[in-house]
Amino acid sequence: MITVQRNLPLIERYREYLPVSDATPVISMGEGSTPLVPLTKLSACLDLDIHVKLEGLNPTGSFKDRGMTLAISKAVEDGATAVICASTGNTSAAAAAYAARAGLTCAVIIPGGQIALGKLAQALIYGAKVLAIDGNFDDALRLVREMSDTHPIALVNSLNPYRLEGQKTGAFEVIDALGDAPDVLCIPVGNAGNISAYWMGFQQFHGLGKAQRLPRLMGFQAAGSAPLVTGAVVKNPDTVATAIRIGDPVRGDQAMDAMRDSGGQVDSVTDDEILSAYRMLAATEGVFCEPSSAASVAGLIKAQAAGRLKAGERVVCVLTGNGLKDPDTAIAQSGQVIDIPASFAAAEQALYG
Numbered sequence: 001m002i003t004v005q006r007n008l009p010l011i012e013r014y015r016e017y018l019p020v021s022d023a024t025p026v027i028s029m030g031e032g033s034t035p036l037v038p039l040t041k042l043s044a045c046l047d048l049d050i051h052v053k054l055e056g057l058n059p060t061g062s063f064k065d066r067g068m069t070l071a072i073s074k075a076v077e078d079g080a081t082a083v084i085c086a087s088t089g090n091t092s093a094a095a096a097a098y099a100a101r102a103g104l105t106c107a108v109i110i111p112g113g114q115i116a117l118g119k120l121a122q123a124l125i126y127g128a129k130v131l132a133i134d135g136n137f138d139d140a141l142r143l144v145r146e147m148s149d150t151h152p153i154a155l156v157n158s159l160n161p162y163r164l165e166g167q168k169t170g171a172f173e174v175i176d177a178l179g180d181a182p183d184v185l186c187i188p189v190g191n192a193g194n195i196s197a198y199w200m201g202f203q204q205f206h207g208l209g210k211a212q213r214l215p216r217l218m219g220f221q222a223a224g225s226a227p228l229v230t231g232a233v234v235k236n237p238d239t240v241a242t243a244i245r246i247g248d249p250v251r252g253d254q255a256m257d258a259m260r261d262s263g264g265q266v267d268s269v270t271d272d273e274i275l276s277a278y279r280m281l282a283a284t285e286g287v288f289c290e291p292s293s294a295a296s297v298a299g300l301i302k303a304q305a306a307g308r309l310k311a312g313e314r315v316v317c318v319l320t321g322n323g324l325k326d327p328d329t330a331i332a333q334s335g336q337v338i339d340i341p342a343s344f345a346a347a348e349q350a351l352y353g
Ligand SMILES: *Cc1c(COP(=O)(O)O)cnc(C)c1O
Pocket: 062, 063, 064, 090, 091, 158, 188, 189, 190, 191, 192, 193, 194, 195, 243, 244, 290, 292, 293, 320, 321, 322
């Protein structure tokens, strides 16, 4: 019999590289250890060796669980009884879930009417107090910073250093799976925490001799929400990719340093490019991710067309969240349901004409 140890909490799997001790209670749901899947068709098409990291298979359906297991574990260790975050959706889902598991109360502030349906359902069913504001993510973040400054409530946005410490394990897993870092990492950029965390992880394992090389980091923002590309805060960010609809990224400077130091780049992709990659991934590779996640693949396609990669290079695209988070966009981007009577003849007619 083969024993496969699945779902070892990432805090256990990478304990020696994380800021935890025996005094840290591990609040876990088996996050991390997500699949790294080759994209055979797109690899052949672009003459590259492309893999996608399916972060949508984390317990609440996005990479945010990596940071949240650590942020909540440390909050409990530090005696917190309540946590708060601003969120475009996935942070609130993860915070609400891990807080529920730890017995903490959780409050989230979201931009009203701009959250994918699945994410809202999650925050509510996990029992968070959900406040929707008539403002955007950047306004929500301002509010929660002020709230955590004036009340005993722990902030679990990616300003919280433990979030990045947990998220850097994504880079560890990529190195462990491939035996080295890839040539290029493509990743969507919103608040710019995740790309910063991946760079921390790649550098740490490289420094320890676990990777021979460092990847070029290619970060992609949505064109309507691309402050790092334009060099200016975007007052009213707008994109179908709601998870990266952020006009003033908190980790922007750190992310720009990482992209520069790695020899990579930041660029933007249009909503059309994002949605085209989103449909292609599902229809030709069987991979259903969020629109925001597809920005990494849309960006790769654009970068390859611009001659920024060499033939045969190994690329990892981080697919940050599960497609089921946003059923409205999936249905809007897909074919029609065909209504027929419940008869064989009608089914045959519909399928074979
Ligand atoms: C949070 C999130 C991002 C952006 O990550 P940042 O750390 O904010 O740059 C991208 N995709 C999805 C699905 C997310 O939930």
